[in-house]
Amino acid sequence: MDGSEPALRFDHASLAYGRVRVVEEVDGVVRPGESVALIGPNGAGKSTLLRAVLGLVAVVGGRIEVLGRTPARARRDVAYIPQADTLDAEFPVTAGQVVLMGRYREVGWLRRPGARDRGIAAEALDAVGLADRAGDRFGTLSGGQRQRVLLARAIAQRPRLLLLDEPFNGVDAVSQDALLAALAKLRADGAAVVVSTHDLALAHLACDEVCLLNRHQVAFGPTEDILTPELLRAAYGGQALITDGAVVAH
Amino acid sequence: MSLLVEPFASPFMARALAVALLLGVVGGVVSVFVVLRRLAFVSDTLTHTVFPGVVVGFLVAGTNGIVWGALAFAVLSVVLLTVLSTHARITEDASLAILLTGFFSVGVILVSRRPSYTADLTAFLFGRILTVDMRQIVVTAILGAVALLTLAALRKELVFRAFDPAGAAARGYPVVALDLALNLVVALVVVAAVRAVGTVLVIALLVVPGAAARLLSDRLAAIVVLAAAIGALGGWLGLAASYQASIEHGLRLASGATVVLALVALYGVAAAVGTVRSSARRRGRVTP
Numbered sequence: 089m090d091g092s093e094p095a096l097r098f099d100h101a102s103l104a105y106g107r108v109r110v111v112e113e114v115d116g117v118v119r120p121g122e123s124v125a126l127i128g129p130n131g132a133g134k135s136t137l138l139r140a141v142l143g144l145v146a147v148v149g150g151r152i153e154v155l156g157r158t159p160a161r162a163r164r165d166v167a168y169i170p171q172a173d174t175l176d177a178e179f180p181v182t183a184g185q186v187v188l189m190g191r192y193r194e195v196g197w198l199r200r201p202g203a204r205d206r207g208i209a210a211e212a213l214d215a216v217g218l219a220d221r222a223g224d225r226f227g228t229l230s231g232g233q234r235q236r237v238l239l240a241r242a243i244a245q246r247p248r249l250l251l252l253d254e255p256f257n258g259v260d261a262v263s264q265d266a267l268l269a270a271l272a273k274l275r276a277d278g279a280a281v282v283v284s285t286h287d288l289a290l291a292h293l294a295c296d297e298v299c300l301l302n303r304h305q306v307a308f309g310p311t312e313d314i315l316t317p318e319l320l321r322a323a324y325g326g327q328a329l330i331t332d333g334a335v336v337a338h
Numbered sequence: 339m340s341l342l343v344e345p346f347a348s349p350f351m352a353r354a355l356a357v358a359l360l361l362g363v364v365g366g367v368v369s370v371f372v373v374l375r376r377l378a379f380v381s382d383t384l385t386h387t388v389f390p391g392v393v394v395g396f397l398v399a400g401t402n403g404i405v406w407g408a409l410a411f412a413v414l415s416v417v418l419l420t421v422l423s424t425h426a427r428i429t430e431d432a433s434l435a436i437l438l439t440g441f442f443s444v445g446v447i448l449v450s451r452r453p454s455y456t457a458d459l460t461a462f463l464f465g466r467i468l469t470v471d472m473r474q475i476v477v478t479a480i481l482g483a484v485a486l487l488t489l490a491a492l493r494k495e496l497v498f499r500a501f502d503p504a505g506a507a508a509r510g511y512p513v514v515a516l517d518l519a520l521n522l523v524v525a526l527v528v529v530a531a532v533r534a535v536g537t538v539l540v541i542a543l544l545v546v547p548g549a550a551a552r553l554l555s556d557r558l559a560a561i562v563v564l565a566a567a568i569g570a571l572g573g574w575l576g577l578a579a580s581y582q583a584s585i586e587h588g589l590r591l592a593s594g595a596t597v598v599l600a601l602v603a604l605y606g607v608a609a610a611v612g613t614v615r616s617s618a619r620r621r622g623r624v625t626p
Contacts, residue, residue, distance in 0.1 A: 142507075142508045144507055144508070160510070163510040166508075167508075168504070168505060168508035168509075170502060170504050174504070175501065175502055176501065179374065179501050180374075180552065180556050180557060180558045181497070182557075185558075189498050189501075189502070189505070192494055192495065192498055192509070193509050193510065193511075195494075197491075197492075197495070200494070201494075238505075241505075245509075
């Protein structure tokens with residue numbers, strides 16, 4: 089494996105739940121250190137595409153290659169970060185314990201995490217600026233802080249590809265900055281990042297490339313070329329609302 | 339204090355206490371996972387689907403066959419239940435209700451063919467903790483040990499899956515297999531408890547201690563210890579209360595049901611303590 093091998097390659101990939109095709113003809117490449125925003129209206133297939141990269145949705149046409157492997161075989165090197173507000177806020181688990189979950193696969197079945205794993209988890213929590221909150225219950229943190237804890241869990245996993253599902257929803261400015269800084273650091277270390285988002289301004293800020301999606305791929309390319317009023321209208325249909333530079337779409 | 343110790347001088351009460359403490363500890367630990375995974379209805383379903391197994395075991399091999407019949411039906415229903423709950427076309431609660439009533443009816447039909455219908459049905463549904471023998475204590479201990487060892491072996495994966503199912507699946511954990519393992523553990527507790535507290539009341543052991551302990555702590559390790567303690571304490575207090583009521587006051591209290599009421603009373607205490615603690619914490623936050 090050399091450094092130029094793509095982190096993620098979509099080769100005319102089509103995805104299906106059962107017999108129903110939900111996403112068609114996704115085609116593009118994400119290299120190490122790059123970040124791609126998945127943009128499209130609700131129901132466009134963004135989450136489905138992320139799940140397919142994890143090997144949890146069937147690829148029924150074309151191919152998806154993750155780090156030169158099939159998606160299911162690459163899971164060890166792929167981190168998935170769910171939306172924090174989909175998790176049970178009452179669950180009795182501390183922020184530190186959540187981050188440690190990122191080490192469980194490496195620790196293996198029947199074993200307990202050791203001092204090394206705890207050290208890696210503590211570093212990861214520090215990287216998102218929450219080292220002092222390790223003992224706090226996850227649910228007592230703000231939405232943005234929970235999202236940072238989940239990013240720390242992904243960092244503790246030492247992934248080569250990160251998949252984030254709407255990470256900036258309802259996140260305050262401080263947490264947004266901390267998330268962006270941690271993502272930039274991960275990319276500098278060679279990890280590729282795929283972010284599903286509604287926030288076009290953040291796509292501009294955080295991503296080099298955009299995959300515009302609405303059940304099929306509308307466009308895939310450099311952010312500046314893709315986030316144009318014409319292409320956005322093509323993806324969102326008549327729903328696109330575009331205001332001076334900052335593009336709002338719903 | 340003698341009110342809590344004296345009843346257990348007689349051997350039959352000592353045996354009942356041994357089983358109650360065992361079931362309290364095991365049920366208490368398992369109930370933490372039941373509460374975390376919101377499996378109360380799943381557990382209730384298992385208590386009913388094990389019932390025909392109890393009857394079949396009894397019809398085939400007498401009282402010693404009960405555990406084996408229950409175990410066979412527990413495994414069968416856990417597999418059916420886990421498979422059904424992964425099919426999205428019927429909602430999970432509907433498929434659980436179908437399983438629960440279907441299996442339970444089979445049990446009722448089988449037991450209703452016996453001349454001693456009412457007495458048998460009562461024993462199967464509500465148990466006979468005062469008549470347990472040494473062999474049953476050993477069987478309960480073995481089943482309980484298997485349940486606890488399984489939880490201990492899989493605890494970090496089960497907690498991960500309970501907290502973040504999508505994240506666990508993304509990491510390649512076999513989520514359905516983990517669900518199957520936890521459902522089997524729940525079923526083992528039902529089987530272990532069947533002779534002593536019956537299939538209906540065991541649900542209390544599988545929910546109340548964990549729910550009560552959750553009100554007392556935010557730390558998982560502490561919750562597990564508290565739940566085991568509450569489960570055992572409920573068994574002890576319930577048995578002592580039913581004995582004292584019968585012997586001293588001539589008031590016959592069904593011992594299994596009294597144990598359940600003791601657990602519910604402990605839940606009430608935990609709820610009160612939890613409310614006081616959280617309001618004290620809120621006050622502490624306002625005036626640091």
